[in-house]
Amino acid sequence: MNAATSDKxxxxxxxxxxxxxxxxxxxxxxxxxxxxxxxxxxVLSAAWFGLPFAPQPMPSAWAHGFLMQYATLSPFVFGFLLTVFPRWLNLRDIPKPVYAAVFSLVLGGGLLVLGAHSGMPRLLPFGFAAMLAGWLVAMTVLGQRLLQNHGKDRWAVSAYAALAFGAAGLVLALAFACGAPARWMQASISMGTFGLLVPVYFTVAHRMVPFFSSNVVPGYRVVRPLGSLAGVWLLTLAHLAFDLCDASAWRWIADVPLACLLLWQWLAWQPWKARRPGLLSVLYVALAWLPLSFALFAADSIALAWHGSSGWARAPLHALTIGFFASMLVAMVTRVTHGHSGRPLAMGAIPWIAFIGMQATAVVRVLADATRHPWPWYLAAAALWLLVLAPWVVRAAWIYLTPRKDGKPG
Known part of the structure; x- marks a missing residue:
């Protein structure tokens, strides 16, 4: 019995x-x-109950933002781009020693940063440096292929530009760890959100969601104009600039048109046609959070401009990071994991639990800031995240450590 048919x-x-x-x-x-x-x-439990916690080399909220963006979401970005970039450009695959080096440096760096915030603060610059080194190795090999293609693929250029912003954010973080002002670390975190993740997520969605849809939806009309990709870049960078200049009260100038553009693009992708299969519909549900989150950012900015304060706290940010980033992560990574392991392109019970759980987590965390006592809800959102993602992570880890079910290499 061969590998493709064995059920052992x-x-x-x-x-x-x-x-x-x-x-x-x-x-x-x-x-x-x-x-x-x-x-x-x-950290949340210690703060709420007044318990002692390990010394922190920077505020815990900053560490949380950095770890979730650069050490958690970014490895998925690299895993996807190192796999598909050569295919987009019709060039040879990335050599194993190269992606092995990226894996080792990003893993080691992430562990050092986490260790720095778990009682060993002197590890912080070494963690940032290792992550930056892995980042630059990946950018070098991807950049070589981009040059071979002469920059003809607009999505590859866009994704690479997002990685460049991520590298700049890591440089700022490393400078902070070596003594630069605290604002540099704050800029690093903002750059990770609006220079790296929003553009790269939207770039991948702009290319892949219409492609996936047209493959399974009869009569689907592909709409992915260069103008919407360029517009999202321009307005997201404007949002970032307002953030970096401490001009949040003026951020609505970018956020209102950005929310409208994202809503138009979502509707242009015809979500009503993509109710089946589940592996496609979840992409559209996740994408719905993107215009919603920037509408919340716009409302927050208008409130600041009008009243001088806002009661939204970090609700818009978590609508973006949990509602969009985490939901799209579960949806897209499930698709890639199944497709590249010889499994059926279907959600299955565990991915559905993870995805629906992310929707609930996002709602709890967003609404927590509207309550009089938000701390129990902060903890509830964190606990729900762990509860619904743990089975998905265990299952995914098993798939990554075992051969493809169809017996093919890779």
Whole structure:
């Protein structure tokens, strides 16, 4: 009986991690989804109950933002781009030693940063430096392929530009760890959100969501104009500029048109046609959070301009990071994981629990800021995150450590 037809359970094998770029990088991200949130739940619990906690080399909220963006979501970005970038450009695959180096440096750096916030603060600059080194290795090999393609693929150029903003954010973080002003670290976190993640997520969605839809939806009309991609870039960078200049009361100038543009693009992708299969519909549900989050950012900015204060706290940010980033992560990574492991392109019970749980987590965290006593809700959102993602992470980790079900390489 061959590998494609055998139903016998397979033993996990660490060597399988390097069989394809996405395996190792997705494993880092999946484990970090739990590890970094366990740490953050501990921080929240200690603050609420007045318990002692390990010394922090920077405010815990900053560390949370950095860890979730650069050490948790970014490995998934690298796993995806190191796999699909050569295919987008019709060039040779990334060599194993290269993505192995990226895996080792990003993993090691993330562990050092987490260790720095768990009682060993002197590890912080070494963690930032290792992550930056891994980032630059990945950018070098991807950049070489972009040059070979002469920059003809607009989505590849856009994704690479987002990685450049991420590298700049890591440089700022490393400078802060070496003595630069605190504002540099704040800028690093903002750059991770609005220079790296929003553009790269939207770029991938702009290319892949219409492609997936047209493959399974009869009569689907592909709409992915260059203007919407450029517009999202321009307005997101304007949002970032207002943030960096401490001009949040004027941020609505970017956020109102950005919310409208994102809503138009979502509707242009015809979500009403994508109710089935589930693996497609979840992409559209996740995408709905994107215009909603920037509408909340706009409302927050208008409130600041009108009243001088806002009661939204960090609700818009968590609508973006949990509602959009985390939901789209579960949806897209489930698709890639199943497709690249020889499994059916279907959600399944565990991915559905993770995805629906992310919707609930986002709602709880967003509404928490509207309550008089938000701390119990902060903890509830963190606990719900761990509860619904733990089975998904365990299942994904097993897939990354075992051979493809169809017996193919990779």
């Amino acid at each position: 359970p397979r033993a996990a094998d660490l060597s399988m991690l390097l069989a394809a770029p996405h395996r190792a990088m997705f494993l880092i991200g999946a484990l970090a989804l739990l590890a970094n949130m366990i740490w953050w739940t501990g």
